[in-house]
Amino acid sequence: MWKTAASGIPGEVLDQIFQPFFSAKPQSLGLGLSFCKLAVESNCGSISINSEVGVGTTVTIRFPL
Numbered sequence: 001m002w003k004t005a006a007s008g009i010p011g012e013v014l015d016q017i018f019q020p021f022f023s024a025k026p027q028s029l030g031l032g033l034s035f036c037k038l039a040v041e042s043n044c045g046s047i048s049i050n051s052e053v054g055v056g057t058t059v060t061i062r063f064p065l
Contacts, residue, residue, distance in 0.1 A: 002059045009051035017049060 009017065016022045018037045023030035033049075040047045044064055051057040 001061075003056060004058075005056045008053040008055055009049070009057055010053055014049065014051055018047075 013024050018033050019030075020034040021030040022034075037047050040061055040063075045062055047059070047061045049057060049059050
C-alpha cells in the first residue's frame with residue numbers, strides 16, 4: 001500500500017486511470033498503470049486506487065499467499 005498526501009485524483013480521471021493510452025499529462029503515453037494492472041492481475045493479484053481531491057491517494061496491490 002502506498003499513500004500520498006498530494007492533491008488527489010479527480011473522479012473523472014480516476015474512472016479511466018487503468019485504460020491504455022489514457023493520461024492526464026500531455027508528455028505521458030498513458031501506459032504505466034495499464035501495464036501495472038496487467039502485470040499484477042497476470043500473477044493472480046489485484047490493484048486498486050482510492051483518491052480524494054484535496055486529501056490524497058492510496059494505491060493498494062494485493063497478491064494471494
